[in-house]
Amino acid sequence: MINVSKIKKGIVLDHIEQGNGYRVFKDLRLDELDAVVVLLQNINSTSLGRKDLIKIETDYRVDFTALGLIAPHTTVNIIENGERIKKVRLELPEKVMGIMQCGNPRCVSNQEKVENIEFTLHNAETKEYRCEYCDGLTKFRD
Ligand code: CTP
Ligand code: ZN
Numbered sequence: 521m522i523n524v525s526k527i528k529k530g531i532v533l534d535h536i537e538q539g540n541g542y543r544v545f546k547d548l549r550l551d552e553l554d555a556v557v558v559l560l561q562n563i564n565s566t567s568l569g570r571k572d573l574i575k576i577e578t579d580y581r582v583d584f585t586a587l588g589l590i591a592p593h594t595t596v597n598i599i600e601n602g603e604r605i606k607k608v609r610l611e612l613p614e615k616v617m618g619i620m621q622c623g624n625p626r627c628v629s630n631q632e633k634v635e636n637i638e639f640t641l642h643n644a645e646t647k648e649y650r651c652e653y654c655d656g657l658t659k660f661r662d
Contacts, residue, residue: 521563521564522560524558524560524575526599526602527556527575527577527599527602528577528599528601528602529577529578529579529599529600529601529602530555530575530576530577530578530579530580530599531575531576531578531580531581531582531596531597531598531599532573532574532575532576532596532597532599532604533573533574533575533576533582533587533591533594533595533596533597534571534573534594534595534596534597535565535567535568535571535573535593535594535595536571536572536573536574536591536594537568537571537572537591537593538561538562538568538569538570538571538572539561539572540572540590540591541559541560541561541572541573541574542559542561542572543590543591544572544574544587544590544591544594545557545559545574547586547590548582548583548586548587548590550574550576553576553578553580555576555577555578555580556575556576556577556578557574557575557576557577558574558575558576559572559573559574560572560573560574560575582596584596584608584610584613585613585616585617585619586619587610588610588611588612588613589612589613589616589619589647589660591610592610592611592612593609593610593611594609594610595607595608595609595610596608596609596610612641612644612647613641614640614641615638615639615640615641616638616639616641616649616660617636617637617638617639618635618636618637620637620639620649620658620660621637621658622637622651622653622654622656622658623656623657623658623659624651624654624656624658626654627651627653627654627656628653628654629651629653629654634653637651637652637653638652639651639652639658640652642657643657646659647659647660648660
């Protein structure tokens with residue numbers, strides 16, 4: 521077991537589904553941060569069997585909506601002065617704005633440059649969201 525020390529200040533993304541850590545790393549563009557970032561893969565977890573985990577030592581704050589879409593059920597721990605001051609258990613977001621695009625080519629949002637389209641969760645199992653413009657369903661690609 522590789523030991524990664526506790527951090528003074530930053531964020532610990534815990535309970536990431538095994539195999540998902542690298543995608544979270546890429547999607548949150550953690551490579552662009554000028555901070556210490558550690559990705560742990562396939563570590564033992566009491567509840568999940570195995571899991572991935574990311575530690576970021578920085579002031580940077582994650583976008584919970586985006587992360588909830590990519591990796592629902594992640595636990596976000598906010599660390600200050602070496603102590604966990606906040607713990608947030610993510611869920612698939614009910615509303616998504618500014619991240620997804622409608623999959624319907626005939627949708628007005630794809631004809632004109634519409635920004636910040638609101639999508640509403642339709643099916644959590646399939647990650648399908650309903651477009652506010654055409655009511656069509658689009659799957660969040662992962
Ligand atoms: N952690 C850290 N630096 C700190 C405090 C915690 O890196 N200063 C990390 C721990 O290593 C752990 C995660 O944050 O991976 C959660 O830590 P902890 O508060 O100890 O909670 P746990 O009981 O391990 O987890 P949970 O409450 O989510 O079950
Ligand atoms: Zn649409």
